[in-house]
Amino acid sequence: MANSEDPVPEPANLRFLRLLVTVLTGVMLAGLILIIALIVIRFRDTAPxxxxxxxxxxxxxxxxxxxxxxxxxxxxxxxxxxxxxxxxxxxxxxxxxxx
Structure with missing residues (x-):
């Protein structure tokens, strides 16, 4: 019987894919924050x-x-x-x- 506590090594491709998804999530969040900030700055202009x-x-x-x-x-x-x-x-x- 195999010991269930022994971790199975993670394939390199899966580690790389996990890193890509994490980076993409960070970039998407930063872009969303940037878009919201630009909209707020643009529409905060004072009236003529x-x-x-x-x-x-x-x-x-x-x-x-x-x-x-x-x-x-x-x-x-x-x-x-x-x-x-x-x-x-x-x-x-x-x-x-x-x-």
Whole structure:
């Protein structure tokens, strides 16, 4: 009868496979942590500065607002485009889009 306490030697290929699986697990965990960190860093950016309020001219009803670099664009229902400074909220230009 064979002694059940004698360990059977592990084949070299099995040891190598176990090492590969362990390394792959470590690399996958590190990659997952890196991806999560990059997502958190990317979406933690602060919002761009916006004016406290924008006053439209009399009779203008806004239908669309677009944020651009350095300006806020407001399109009114009557076909006018108002360009406001993004920081101060001051009206910089009015364009008639109905033409």
């Amino acid at each position: 500065p916006l004016p406290a309020d924008i006053t439209l001219p009399d009779g203008a009803t806004p239908t669309a607002v677009t944020l651009a670099e350095g300006m806020v664009l407001v399109v009114s229902a009557d076909g006018r485009l108002f360009v406001y400074d993004r920081v101060t909220g001051r009206l910089k230009q009015t364009l008639d889009l109905a033409e």
